[in-house]
Amino acid sequence: MVLYDPPIGVMSFNVGGLPSGLAPAKVRAVEFCRLIEQSGVDVVNLQEVWTYRLLDFIRAQLPSFGSVAWRAGLAGQPAGGLASFSRLRLAAPRFVSFRGIRARTGTPLFRVAKAVNSTLQGALIFEIAGRRTLVGNTHLSANRDGDWSTGNRHHTFQRAQVVALHDALRRARDADCEMTILAGDLNICSDSALYPLVVGNGAWRDPFARTNQPTFHADLLPPNRIPRRIDYLLVTADAERYPTTEPDMLFTEPTRLANGRRTYLSDHLALTIRLQLPPMPPPPDRNRKRGTGHGRS
Template sequence: MSTRLTVATLNVRGLPLKGSRLGERFAAIADEFDAADIDLVCLQEVFAYHHLAHLRKRMPSFPYVAYRPSAIGPAGGQVTLSRLRPASTTYAGLPWSSRPSALPLRARLNALHSGMLTVRLADCRVLNVHPMANTDGDWSEQNRFYELQRDQFSALARAVSAENSPAVVCGDFNVSQASTLHRELQQRTGLRDAFSRLCPPTFHAEYLAPGNKPHCIDFILAAETIGVDSTELLFTDKRVLRSGPTYLSDHIGLLARLRIPD
C-alpha cells in the first residue's frame, strides 16, 4: 500500500525588482496553484509578509502555511503551503561562514538567507531548500563559491539522513545537475531525481547575462523507496497580465506525483 502525494516547487520572486509587477505575478502564481491538483507547494524567495499575504489570499484551498517568522518576512524567504495537515515544521539556516572574504558582498549577504524548511507529514518529510546562489555560473571545484556551497550541501545531506522517514527535497538548488555537489548529495542520501535527470533548464534564458547558458538548477529529489508516477514543468510560458505578457518568475516550476510507502 502507498499514499499519493503531489508536490510542486517554484522560486517565485525572481526578475529585476524594478518593474517586476510583483503583486500581479504573485496573484497569478497563487491562482494557478489553487486551481491545480497539488497537495503541497514549496516556494522560495517570499521575503516579505505582504508578499506572503498575496499568496495566502489567493490560495484558500491550502489552509496550512509553514514558515519561520523573522522581522520582515518568512525566514530565508521559504514558505510551504499544504492541503494536508503537517505533523510539525522546522526551519534551519544553512552554513555561510566559509571563506566569506573571497565572495562579493552581495553574495555574502544573500548567503545569510539560505536555509531549509522541513514539513513532516504522516508518511514522509518534505524539505524546501534554497542554498546560496553561485553568481559566477561555474560549478567547478575551483570556483570561489564551491567551498561554501559544499558546506551547505553537507548540512542538507545530514538533515536528510538524520531521520528514518522517507524524504522529499524540493527547491532552487542553485547548482546544475553536472555539479559534483549535486551528485554527492544524491550519493550520500540515496535521493534520486524525480525527473530521472531529464529535467530541462529551469531558468529562463532571457534573464541571463549575454553568453550564459541556462541550466536545470531546480529539483525534486525523493528517497529511493518513494515511487514517481509522473512529472510536469510549470510556468514555462508567459502569462497575459493587466500590464502585459510576462513570465511569472525567472524560474520554471516543477511538479511530481509521488507514491509514499505506508
C-alpha cells in the same frame, strides 16, 4: 490489508521575489496562484517569499491550501524566504539556518557576502502529519559567476551548504520515517561536480535527471550565459512501494497578466511530481484485551 490513498502532487517553485525586470511579485502571484489552485498539486514549496506581506498575499490566493509551513525571521519575514502550502495537514515546521558556513576562497568582500548569505538562508523542514514523510524546502546561495568548476570561488562554499542541508534532514528524520522529499532552488547545476553530492551519490531519486531540462528562463540570463537545471525535487524512499511519476515543469511560457502585460511568472520554472505517500498507520484496536499479569492478588 493496507489501503493507499491516491498519489499526491508536489511542487517546487522559486517565485522570483527579488526586484527584477519581471512584474512585481504580487502581480505575478495572482496568476501563478490561480494556476496552482486549478492544478492537482497538494504540497507547494516556494522560495524567495522574502516578506510577510508577500506570504500573507499568497496565502489569501491559495484558499484550498489550509496548512502553511513557515518560520519567522528576525524582522517577521519568512526565514530563508521559504514557505510551503499544503492541502494535507502538516506538523509544526522548524527552520535550520546555515549560519556559520563561510567561503574559504575569494576576496574579503566576497567572503563577507557569503557569510551574510549563510546567516539568512537555510532549510524549512516539516512532516506531512501522520504519513511518515519528511519534507525539506530550501534555497542555497547563488553562484552568479556561471562557473560550476571545482576551482570556482563558490565551489567549497556551496559544497558546505549541501553537506549542512543533508545533515539537517538526516537529523530531523524520525525512526519510523519512510520518505523524505527535498524541494528547492539549490543554485547548483546538474552537470557540475557537486551534483553527485546533491543526490547523495544515488541515495536520492532525481525524477528530472533523464530529461535534464533547464529550470531558469534563458531569456532572463545575461548574454552568452547557458541556462541550466538548478532547481530540484528529490525523493528518498523505497522505489517499488513509492514510485515518483509525471515529472513536469510549469510556467514555461510568458503569461498575460490582469494588467495586460505579458511576462514570465518567475525567472524560474516550477517543478512538479506525483508520488505515493506511506499509508496512514491503522488506528489503535480499542477492543484488544490487555495481557494479565502474574503478581500477587
